[in-house]
Amino acid sequence: MNSRLASLHHCIKAAILFSFAMYIVYLVKTDNIVYYIAPRMTDYVKWSAFGFYLIAVYQVYRGFRAFSGSSEACDCGHDHAPSSSLWKNGAIYGLFCFPLVLGFALPETSLGSSVADKKGMNLSSAGLVKKEGTTAQSPPVKPAPAASAPSPDPNSSSGQSGQTNQSETVASAAELDALFPSDKFTEHYAKYAKQLYQSDIVRVKDEMYIETLTTLDLYQDQFTGKKLELTGFVYRPEDMKDNQFVLGRFSIQCCSADAAPIGLLVAYDRAQNFNADEWVTVTGTIRKTKFNEMDILMLQAEKIATAEPAKTQYVYPNPKFGT
Known part of the structure; x- marks a missing residue:
C-alpha cells in the first residue's frame, strides 16, 4: 500500500x-x-x-x-x-x-415519560424480593400496649431504674420484631423498616430511594396509614384515572441501557393540573389499592408542590445497604 x-x-x-x-x-x-x-x-x-x-x-x-x-x-505472506x-x-x-x-x-x-411508556412503570419495586422471600408478607401484628411504668420509689437505687428502662426498650424491640417478620432474603429490609416505622413521616431520600420503596412495598399493611414525602416526575399512562398519576424515577444498575422506571401511584383531586414529566414533591398518606389486579401502595396526596429536578435525576442501588 x-x-x-x-x-x-x-x-x-x-x-x-x-x-x-x-x-x-x-x-x-x-x-x-x-x-x-x-x-x-x-x-x-x-x-x-x-x-x-x-x-x-x-x-x-x-x-x-x-x-x-x-x-x-x-512476513506472513498476506497483505494486512x-x-x-x-x-x-x-x-x-x-x-x-x-x-x-x-x-x-x-x-x-434524562429519560422521561416517553421511555416509561415503552418500558412500563414498575409500581411494585419489591417484586423480586417477594418471589424469593416468604415471611415479609405476614399479617401485620399490632404492637401490644406498653405496660404502665410503676411510680418511682425515692428509695430505689439508680441500678433498678436502669433495669426498668432496659426492659421497656427490649419490649419495644420485641414488638417491632413481631411487626416486621423477615427471612434471609428480607432481613435487611426488616431492619430498615423498623427505622422508618418510628418516624412521624417517611421522607424518601435519593440515596435510599430504591431501598425505601422496596421496604414499603414489602410491608404494605404495616405502613398503611403512615405519612410519606416523595419527589419525582409525573407519569400518566392512558388507562389511568383522571385523579391519578404515577410519581416516578428511573433506577439504573450500570448504565442508561438498563434504566427501569419505578414509582408510586398518587391519588389527588386535582391531578390533572400537573403535566407529564413535571417534577413535584408529594406529601400524603400511604394507602393500599389494586391496580391491574395487583396489590400496590398508593399515596393519597394532601399536598403537592412543584420541585426542581434533582441534580442527579436517576436513582441507584445503595451499595452500603445491608452492610
Whole structure:
C-alpha cells in the first residue's frame, strides 16, 4: 500500500480515538456522565478514556512510520493493508463517527415519560424480593400496649431504674420484631423498616430511594396509614384515572441501557393540573389499592408542590445497604 495512504488510515484512527477520549472527558467535566453511567461505573469509564488516548498516540506513531516508509511487516505472506475501496472504508469509519456526532450534537437529557411508556412503570419495586422471600408478607401484628411504668420509689437505687428502662426498650424491640417478620432474603429490609416505622413521616431520600420503596412495598399493611414525602416526575399512562398519576424515577444498575422506571401511584383531586414529566414533591398518606389486579401502595396526596429536578435525576442501588 502507498505509504501516504497507510499514514492517512492511521491518522483517521487516531482522530477517532482522540475524539472518544475527549467526549468522555467532556462528559466528566460537565457532570453529564450521570445521564449515561451509574456513579459506581464512572471510574472505569475514566480509565477507558486514558486507554483511548494511549492507543491514539500509538496510531499517530504508526502513521509517522508509515509516512517515512519504515512501517513494520509480519512476513506472513498476506497483505494486512486496509481496503482500497472508498465506500468500504467510509462505512467502517462511519460506524464509529456516527455515535460521536450524535454525542456532541445532541443535548444531554434524562429519560422521561416517553421511555416509561415503552418500558412500563414498575409500581411494585419489591417484586423480586417477594418471589424469593416468604415471611415479609405476614399479617401485620399490632404492637401490644406498653405496660404502665410503676411510680418511682425515692428509695430505689439508680441500678433498678436502669433495669426498668432496659426492659421497656427490649419490649419495644420485641414488638417491632413481631411487626416486621423477615427471612434471609428480607432481613435487611426488616431492619430498615423498623427505622422508618418510628418516624412521624417517611421522607424518601435519593440515596435510599430504591431501598425505601422496596421496604414499603414489602410491608404494605404495616405502613398503611403512615405519612410519606416523595419527589419525582409525573407519569400518566392512558388507562389511568383522571385523579391519578404515577410519581416516578428511573433506577439504573450500570448504565442508561438498563434504566427501569419505578414509582408510586398518587391519588389527588386535582391531578390533572400537573403535566407529564413535571417534577413535584408529594406529601400524603400511604394507602393500599389494586391496580391491574395487583396489590400496590398508593399515596393519597394532601399536598403537592412543584420541585426542581434533582441534580442527579436517576436513582441507584445503595451499595452500603445491608452492610
